[in-house]
Amino acid sequence: MSRLGNLGARLYRGEVGYDFVGKRKLWYGISILITITAIVGLAVRGLNMGIEFKGGAVFTTPKTSVSVSQAQEYAQEATGHPAIVQKLGNDTLRIQVSELDTAEANQVGRQLAEDMDIPAGKINAELVGPSWGAQIANKAWTGLGVFMILVVIYLAIAFEWRMAVAALVALIHDITITVGVYALVGFEVTPGTVIGLLTILGYSLYDTVVVFDSLKEGTKDITKQTRWTYGEIANRSINSTLVRSINTTVVALLPVAGLLFIGGGFLGAGMLNDISLSLFVGLAAGAYSSIFIATPLVADLKEREPAIRALKKRVLAKREAAAARGDSAEDGDLEHHGEPRDAAPGEATAAGAVVGQRGRGRGRPSSGRRR
């Protein structure tokens, strides 16, 4: 029974679990390292901006037998600028020339059609002015700002401000990583990339919100017990929702991967590819940050709160006393069966009362209940 479902059960019960919160310093360190790498990459290598930001034209030919190098020559001749030529999956060519204005581009399109012996009407042209990309990017920044403000307000109301802050940090972290990957790998940045990046906003928070929801539930009556500290419950929340987070991430990544590899393979570079690539990177980063950054950060922030700090003291003191008495050691055991439930009225009375119940083969009051 070494399968995920079972692992899920054991994670759920806390029989197995990884101490995400306890080792948070490690993850913070890794994230800071990644972030620094991303920033350095961005500073040193910069982003490979697409023609949308420089102005230029993309011509797509129908199926043709003209070779890439030949097309390159034609394009160079016609424009006087170096051209990037790609062969796409279906034997069509994609010719990209930067720094053309719209008037020149028409001329070039006709010239290319003539050179390559293609009817002029069959060449697709995509002409972009140099400010187009900048305009989209500007809007994207505005969107990013607006979204962050709204989401922080929303999360602060739905949860609490610490979670909102942690989610925001995680979000910035995801975006930094995504941008960093673009800088380091040298993928081309197009408006499609920017769209993808903006979409990550919602996605990246999805998993985070799921964990926070569980955390909020788990810590409802936290000060009324002395068994677990906030950090431990937070860790348990991560572990118990781990399967869920993995599943949602995998399921979200699958269609995006389909788009990236199939859509991209068919059409070569293009809007589909650009959106899906940045989504793919961002989604992966988002899953990582919700587990390793957002929740530990909430625990960190939360444990600065006097009430929670006092609780931690009480919990540790109690454990020490228990250890001194030689009781069954509970240290390091993060199990938390009796996490306070959202006492559904009239339902099983599993709520807070069960906090003491633990260990293998426990006889939970709720489980025996007949209704």
Next chain:
Amino acid sequence: MAAPKKGRKAPGGQGRPGRTLALMLVVMAALVGGMFWSGETTPRLGIDLAGGTTITLKAEAEPGKEGAVNETNMNTAVGIIERRVNGLGVSEAEVQTQGRENIIVNIPKGTNSEQAQKQVGTTARLYFRPVLNVLPAGPATPEPSGSPSASPSGSPGASPSGEPGEQAADGGEKATAPSASPTTQGRAVTDALKAPSPTPSGAASGQPESTQSPAPVPTPSGAATDSALERQFAALNCLDPKARANAGKDAQPEQPTVACGKNSIGGWEKYLLGPAEVDGRDVDDAKGVLDPQRGIWIVQMDFTSAGAKKFAKITGKLSQQPSPLNQFAIVLDGEVVSAPQVNQTLSANAEISGNFDQQSAQDLGNILSYGALPLSFNVETVTTVTPALGGEQLKAGLIAGAIGLALVVIYLVVYYRGLSVVALLSLLVSGVLTYSLMSLLGPAIGFALNLPAVCGAIVAIGITADSFIVYFERIRDEIREGRTLRPAVERAWPRARRTILVSDFVSFLAAAVLFVVTVGKVQGFAFTLGLTTLLDVVVVFFFTKPLMTILARTKFFASGHPWSGLDPKRLGAKPPLRRSRRVSAPVDPKEA
């Protein structure tokens, strides 16, 4: 009925799951039925998929007039560009504002995109030209034009009338011809009175109309040009859209020209016009207002100081002329938008009255002020897609979507077994809803499925599936707690519901922000994401949940069949399990 529930408040009607499901199916049937009924069985395809040309224009304000890029001006510009594009004989062309400073022109395949590009990019030119002659729309040769009687008389009358050639322009003095034969003139007068905005302030001012015939001196030297123009005027057929679009299109302001215009009853007329006397830039402001005293709609114009001088000159001259020579034509892009008569000398402030309604007064006001708008347009992008490539892209997108969907299905089946049926049915419902809504939204709000929108729909598969996972995992957690399926399904719901709502809200927020702040194709993507997120909530509440409740009553699921995905043993529920039944199903070794 499911296990007796006490005061649970979850909607989605676990009390009446069947009813909720039925309601959902009725809604679905209605949508699909509506789709077939309206004949819109496929989503409208965007230009990038259907083939055609998309031109994106960005408005730029002249220095010092940064406030000019505003909604009114943009809407006026859209009207003007639409007029131009449709002048090309393209009926399906769409012109719309996008964001605050962009105008998108979508021209379906089969149009001369280069010409369109040239047309849309130029700034509108507005001129005030004296009217030299007005005739019904048709060509001089007996054509079934609006009024056959006019045609024969028109051509003889025309020749003497057009004399104010370039020379006249040089002098700046409009030597308006004694002109047309009486018949023509008579007709012209009648026409002028019917003209879109005729009878200007004159009515109120009570100035005697056409009291003198000032017999301006014809300038014979311009004869050659004049006769060419005369011939052009005689041949012009304003009933032909193509001829209409070309008439006067390339006219130089300092040259006389011919043009077409609509009269107040919507019929076309052709005009012979003198050189431009006042330029659109001379108009400081213009708007259609309701005159409180007379209770009619008028158009008020304010001229700049230079404009006021020129306007005073032309009106001073025109007011001396007999009808129809006392009209000036407001010409926009070679089309006469209005030809009011002048009865007195006017200067900085003028008004045009006539039988305007609110709409026509405001339209004319907008057009007039547009002539002075400190706006020009830059072509930002031009995308030409042949239908072949668009189809190819759509195909690739659909294949990618199908593969993505298949991967999700495989994953769900492997991981959730029987439960995946619920997920798949829900995805199906979601798909049907999305498709039918997209089809219906095409005509309703002009939604067009473009490539990014396809991308958004594919990405949304993941979002939709996420909700099921949240719910399923919750149910499994409850089973791990040792509950039987029925209570597990109900107990898991309120918590899953909250998680789904919160996270869907965040997704929706992202989509909404994206939609509001972005431009162009991105909006299609954001719109699709937002739509599917909303549908996700609908599907989970009104389909998945009630379906789960019903399935929880079936033996297959309730007994925790190994293939149901809810086998308590496999889920690792702790021994003192459900008392009701002991499932002896052996552990299925094939799992995972």
